[in-house]
Amino acid sequence: MMAADMSGLSYLQLDALREIGTIGAGHAATALSQLLHTRVNMLVPRVSAVPLHEVPYLVGGPETPVVGVFLKLFGDVPGNVLFLLPKDSSETLVDLVTGQPVGTTRNIDDEFEQSVIKEIVNILTSAHLNALTMMLKLVMLPSVPALAQDMAGALLNAVLAEFGEAADCAIVVETKFSLPFRDIIGYFFLIPHPDALATMMQALGV
Amino acid sequence: MEPSVKVGVGMSEMAVLQDSGVLCSLGLGSCVAVCLYDLSTKIAGMSHIMLPDSEHSLDPGNKGKFADLAIPLLISKMTEMGADVERLAAIIIGGAEMFSFPGKTNSMLKIGERNIAAAKEHLEQFKIPIIGESIAGKQGKSVSFNVNTGIIQVRTLMGGLAEFSFAGCCDR
Numbered sequence: 001m002m003a004a005d006m007s008g009l010s011y012l013q014l015d016a017l018r019e020i021g022t023i024g025a026g027h028a029a030t031a032l033s034q035l036l037h038t039r040v041n042m043l044v045p046r047v048s049a050v051p052l053h054e055v056p057y058l059v060g061g062p063e064t065p066v067v068g069v070f071l072k073l074f075g076d077v078p079g080n081v082l083f084l085l086p087k088d089s090s091e092t093l094v095d096l097v098t099g100q101p102v103g104t105t106r107n108i109d110d111e112f113e114q115s116v117i118k119e120i121v122n123i124l125t126s127a128h129l130n131a132l133t134m135m136l137k138l139v140m141l142p143s144v145p146a147l148a149q150d151m152a153g154a155l156l157n158a159v160l161a162e163f164g165e166a167a168d169c170a171i172v173v174e175t176k177f178s179l180p181f182r183d184i185i186g187y188f189f190l191i192p193h194p195d196a197l198a199t200m201m202q203a204l205g206v
Numbered sequence: 207m208e209p210s211v212k213v214g215v216g217m218s219e220m221a222v223l224q225d226s227g228v229l230c231s232l233g234l235g236s237c238v239a240v241c242l243y244d245l246s247t248k249i250a251g252m253s254h255i256m257l258p259d260s261e262h263s264l265d266p267g268n269k270g271k272f273a274d275l276a277i278p279l280l281i282s283k284m285t286e287m288g289a290d291v292e293r294l295a296a297i298i299i300g301g302a303e304m305f306s307f308p309g310k311t312n313s314m315l316k317i318g319e320r321n322i323a324a325a326k327e328h329l330e331q332f333k334i335p336i337i338g339e340s341i342a343g344k345q346g347k348s349v350s351f352n353v354n355t356g357i358i359q360v361r362t363l364m365g366g367l368a369e370f371s372f373a374g375c376c377d378r
Contacts, residue, residue, distance in 0.1 A: 052256070052271075053216025062216075062233030063348055065363055070305045146305040151363055153233020154346020157217065158304040161236055161256045161317050 009197075014047055016206045021045035021173035023135060024128035025188060029177060031127040035120070036096050036179070043176040045188075050172050055156050058174055059084055059187050062153025066090075067108050069121040070146045070159060073129075075139035076199055079192035081128075082159045083121045084152060089184045090117055102182065108149055118145040128188065136203040163193060215239070218271040220253040222283045223353045230350040234300035236318040238273070238325050238341070239349050241297045242280060242334065243356050243372040244289035250353040251289075253280045257317070258324035273324035281332060296329050297338040297358050297370050298322070299349045306344075318342065338370035 009017075022045055029042040046058075056062035067090040073079040085093065091105040094116050108114055122145055129140045148155055173190040192200060211227035217237060221229055229252040231239040242251040253276045260272040269275035285291055301322035322341050329336060340347065340360045347367065351358045356372035 052218050053254075055217075056233055063363075068305075144307065146307045148304045148344075150235070150304060150346035151233040151348070153217075154235030154302065155304050157233070157235030157237045157256070157346075158317065160217070 009049065010206075012206050013201055014049075016201065016204045017173060018045060018047040020132055020135065020200070020204070021047055021175060021190065024131045024173075024190070025175035025177075027127040027131040028124040028175070028188070031123050032120070032177060035123065038096075038182075039180055041178045041180070043178070045173050045175045047173050052160055055160060055172065056153040058172065059152045059156075060086070062151060062156075064152040065149070066152045066155065067117060067147065067149045068152075068155040069118055070148070070155075071121075071125055072143040073192075074141045074143065077132075077136075077138055077140050077192055077196040079190065079196050080159050080162065081125050081142065082155065082189040082191070083124065084155065084187040084189070085117070086185055087149070089186065090149075092182055092184055093117065093120060096179075096182070096184075108147075114147050118147050121145055124186075124188070128190070136200060138199065138203055159189070159191065163191060215252045215254045217254055218256050218268050220251065220270045220276060220280050220283070222249065222251040222280070222287060224249045224287060225354060227353045228350050229353065230348065231299075232348045234347045234349065235302055235304045236300070236321060238298055238300040238318075238321040240273075240277060240280065240325050240329070241299070241349070241351050241358055242284060242294050243297075244284065244293045245295075245356060245372055246293060247288050247290075248353060248356070249284050249287050249289040250351060250356070251280045251284045252349075252351055253277065255321055255325060258320040273321060273328055277325065277328040277332070281334075291332055291334070294332070294334045295372055296334050296336045297372070298325050298329075298336060299340045299347055299358075299360055301325075301341045302343050302345055302347070304344065304346065337372070338368075340368045340370075 029040045033040040065087045069083045071081045094105045175188040177186045240253045259274045301318035358370040360368040
């Protein structure tokens, strides 16, 4: 009851968001799988209305070292996308994409590694948004990606602050990817603007 | 005496302690932690502010989110416990810009800067001096505030960054 009350969304609506998230994440997982030539497992997305101060705990706490890629969404459904990778996952991902033995990349400090990560997130986000666009018949355009690496809480601050003006909790669509025998976890946060939520619900008819 | 109580102050939260314990805000990005201390009563307050002002908010339900509402509220909570606003001093931490988009700046990405400016403005209204700051930049920070000693430690992912003390600088 709590979650539904706090966000003002019904269970049906939260369920619809979960469905959207699943389809979007499914497309993103397919893209990642083709990119890496390996099977990619995707957990059924968790969709929840999370009080702002609790969001950092979804990724292991506010001080967890992560690499984050941030994209703004324009069009019919304005919002933010934040893709968070734990630091070691991001390094493994760079190795896999560039065909190096896993363990070669030790940091994401150079422009090359950063650009690899940004590109992957771009592909994942586009795959995700494409699925939503087709299903909802709504235009969703991502900005260029911005990358930062720091504490998870610090990166989430900036992304959540914008919508903090309108709401005390964020609707978070959280998807976890994992690869067999490789420890890669990615958290995909789709944070629609509170106004955009209504648009999405209307398009879904719930 | 109780063993040291550790109180986490998350985004948009605030807390006040007296005599002992530790107040901490972890993973500050664009947010600003405003730390207030009354040395003679050892009353300490911390507010984890997300946004500069509540003016455009549809529902300013949670006052802790906004600098313009959080700072007066924190001060009143502290004075209720016996702190004197005349004796309060402040240390502020945070307000970084975590993400930068190439070639453009927009107001949303200046949120750290705006939070710092708002925190300073509202502290000034109460004539509370800022005796230390670790602000702006591009790094996330964590703060811990020892209520008994009045010492504040700031660290980043790279390790310790700065240490401030309220002791000896509150003779007003």
